[in-house]
Amino acid sequence: MERLKQKIMQEGKVLSDTVLKVDAFLNHQVDPVLMQAIGEEFDSRFKEAGVTKILTLESSGIAPSVMAGLYMGVPVIFARKKKSLTLMDDLYSADVYSYTKQESNEISISKEYIQQEDTVLVIDDFLANGQAAWGLIHLVEQASADLAGLGIVIEKGFQDGGDELRQKGIRVESLAIIESLKQGEIQFSKEEAAV
Amino acid sequence: MERLKQKIMQEGKVLSDTVLKVDAFLNHQVDPVLMQAIGEEFDSRFKEAGVTKILTLESSGIAPSVMAGLYMGVPVIFARKKKSLTLMDDLYSADVYSYTKQESNEISISKEYIQQEDTVLVIDDFLANGQAAWGLIHLVEQASADLAGLGIVIEKGFQDGGDELRQKGIRVESLAIIESLKQGEIQFSKEEAAV
Numbered sequence: 001m002e003r004l005k006q007k008i009m010q011e012g013k014v015l016s017d018t019v020l021k022v023d024a025f026l027n028h029q030v031d032p033v034l035m036q037a038i039g040e041e042f043d044s045r046f047k048e049a050g051v052t053k054i055l056t057l058e059s060s061g062i063a064p065s066v067m068a069g070l071y072m073g074v075p076v077i078f079a080r081k082k083k084s085l086t087l088m089d090d091l092y093s094a095d096v097y098s099y100t101k102q103e104s105n106e107i108s109i110s111k112e113y114i115q116q117e118d119t120v121l122v123i124d125d126f127l128a129n130g131q132a133a134w135g136l137i138h139l140v141e142q143a144s145a146d147l148a149g150l151g152i153v154i155e156k157g158f159q160d161g162g163d164e165l166r167q168k169g170i171r172v173e174s175l176a177i178i179e180s181l182k183q184g185e186i187q188f189s190k191e192e193a194a195v
Numbered sequence: 196m197e198r199l200k201q202k203i204m205q206e207g208k209v210l211s212d213t214v215l216k217v218d219a220f221l222n223h224q225v226d227p228v229l230m231q232a233i234g235e236e237f238d239s240r241f242k243e244a245g246v247t248k249i250l251t252l253e254s255s256g257i258a259p260s261v262m263a264g265l266y267m268g269v270p271v272i273f274a275r276k277k278k279s280l281t282l283m284d285d286l287y288s289a290d291v292y293s294y295t296k297q298e299s300n301e302i303s304i305s306k307e308y309i310q311q312e313d314t315v316l317v318i319d320d321f322l323a324n325g326q327a328a329w330g331l332i333h334l335v336e337q338a339s340a341d342l343a344g345l346g347i348v349i350e351k352g353f354q355d356g357g358d359e360l361r362q363k364g365i366r367v368e369s370l371a372i373i374e375s376l377k378q379g380e381i382q383f384s385k386e387e388a389a390v
Contacts, residue, residue: 023305029271029308030261032269032271058253059254062225062254062261063261065225066262067227069227070228070231073228075225076224101277109223
């Protein structure tokens with residue numbers, strides 16, 4: 001997605017060979033117009049997939065997911081990383097380790113919002129080692145719902161998560177795939193560039 | 196906002212005299228079409244306020260804020276409840292006690308996203324005792340920015356937060372004000388009903 005890649009080039013900050021900070025438009029400050037374009041792009045890629053629900057993870061997945069939900073005409077569920085007093089019903093839960101935050105979180109959704117009849121699109125802001133993606137997929141599996149695939153805003157192509165998911169036959173649509181962050185330079189994957 | 200109140204009546208669950216659960220469309224599952232209408236309503240109420248940034252708190256404030264930001268043409272910043280490895284710059288921070296989660300959180304934003312020249316609209320999903328609202332206002336104060344006011348999706352009118360804020364001269368626009376949850380029944384404030 002050309003517009004997203006331009007934004008990453010302009011406002012992304014390379015903190016190390018593996019860490020890209022996009023707090024200027026996605027993870028802390030959010031650009032609503034870009035989120036709208038991202039939502040439209042996910043809709044166009046998954047239009048024929050029969051999606052009935054979008055599942056994401058708080059907090060950075062919410063903005064792109066709600067825009068995708070608006071275009072696709074389906075509700076969005078955001079999995080929570082902690083149980084709150086008002087989220088105590090029957091839950092589906094999965095463990096997710098975050099390398100960025102260096103902690104393990106149990107993520108949960110209320111059973112009532114994903115049913116066996118649903119076809120679920122999982123959306124997340126980043127795909128690196130795939131920990132969060134697998135956690136979300138496990139929630140879909142527990143609900144015995146169908147998985148339409150994964151919609152990812154930024155994939156770190158130099159980490160294993162995306163390849164492992166695709167090797168398992170899971171459809172992964174990443175709007176920007178980063179091949180390398182070496183020497184402070186953002187290189188996109190050529191494959192994505194052709195899309 | 197009539198459409199929001201209808202949704203609250205249809206899908207809100209009264210858990211006690213003080214707790215209203217709106218996980219079906221706002222706090223866990225999100226209705227993107229309703230969020231769009233909420234964003235449009237905040238835009239219409241604050242159109243003349245010269246807003247340059249929207250500030251909210253993860254996670255439930257994000258969806259209505261991003262839609263408001265889209266209508267108003269301004270970026271959204273969501274304050275974080277924990278510091279992550281990629282959020283370690285100079286921060287503005289404030290303490291917020293959550294009665295729902297029974298824990299105190301330090302909320303933070305990166306200094307670079309709110310400047311002295313900004314006019315900030317604070318948006319949140321709920322206003323009850325005002326803890327989160329005051330935390331967000333303190334962040335705006337630390338940045339020496341102007342506060343346009345507060346945009347609240349659901350105010351619990353039977354708790355003190357809203358009155359205290361208004362008494363301090365802060366503009367509070369709540370799209371639905373609940374007067375009572377007693378005996379499992381949702382009563383809206385007549386004042387709001389007239390809007």
